[in-house]
Amino acid sequence: MNGEKGRLFEETALPCLDALYGFGLLLTGRPDEAEDLVQETFLRAYRFFHQYEHGTNCKAWLFTIMKHIFLNQSTQKARMVLCRDVLPDEEGESQSLWDAMGRSPASSLRDEVFSKDIEKALALLPETFRLVVILKDVEGFSYGEIAQLVDCPIGTVMSRLSRARDMLRRFLRDYSVQSSGSHGLKPTNLTRRLV
């Protein structure tokens, strides 16, 4: 890869490699498939680099390309992860969240919960919910960008995000209540509470 285009591409796009790999992992759930997806994304991005508007969010552009490749490769799996079909009750607000708030002071959580536990709690979330949390809280995308990436209306992104954060809070609260030792999260108990 030589020349001005190659240099610019390396400077602009390649720093997003880790984030893209993370997104690939979320979409496919498999490290080998995520690697292939990353490679294919960069190849396509390089081919269409003239269409990229410099100064705009390159990470969002690359994520969009990855999503399209993923959709074309596996429509079946994409239906599970992205929201091609919005469930009717998803647009509503989460009343339980209102009830849950205020009863779990974060300061007490902070002493008992460690980042490993949050990772574990995150792994217990349904895929669609985990996706919005990571796109927002790790990758820092705006609601609008997330809506485009997961093919949802912004309202659905907001309600999913709220619900996902609510679930995380519950997982962690249950954990801090039940674990006085080093038992770690118990997926079966916790997921049952979700239903």
Place this chain on the structure above:
Amino acid sequence: MQDCQAMFRIMHAYLDGELSAKETVDVQTHLDSCPECAVLYRNEKLFLDLVKESLPSAVAPRHLEQKVKMALKTSVAGERSRKYLRMVAVPALPMAVLFLIAMAVFFSPERKPVPALVNAAVNTHQEYLNGNVPLDIASRDPVQVGLWFEKRTNFPVSLGQDPVKNLRLLGGRLIEMEGKKVVFLAYEMDKHRLSLVMTAAQGVDLFGAREFTVKESRFYQSTYHGFQTLSWAQEGLAYVFVSDQQEINKKACLICHGHGQDQEAIKRLSEQGI
């Protein structure tokens, strides 16, 4: 803002910095005056900060960057050699053209060419029905779909707010045809899938097996790959309507007459992109 629940509904949007300046001021005013919400807000902020700092960023395997760079190099080299091959292949082109003309004359004299836009419309319609191409934007909201395309096309895409009865927008996809941006809109009517394709009319050829004129607009109707197509150009835009139904004109008329006055209806139809 009077209502604490209303405050609560937008608290995450506030924490995520997604509110307008006015909404932000409203929230701040409410938080200053309501100690209960202020406590909720502080707890939620602590919780989200904790989540944000604890969530791990993904780290790609160390070999991946090298692998990607190699793949890019190979692909760039491949592109160059393909260009070379094209140069070699040029002298063979006249022969190929002669051969194709001979084939056309001897074997399928009745077959007429298909306008590129109609071809693109039918192919995309078919691929979409088969689930091979997804919609870039899946939404029933004409405004949202219109706005999505507005940023991506060099022509206006205004979709009507009050679509014809039974006609539901499913979403759209941006396709390319000979370097032109083409809007593909998917609709559903009485459980049948319809598609409408539109692009800037300049340089687009339209023709068909049947022609007719309605209120000074020339319409072309054809059957292609088992689908009915109706194409026309109006006010600088070219349209192709694709349907699996036999009576596409009747359908189109139905849509037109559903709106009352013909002239007005046709104008509105083109505005709505139907």
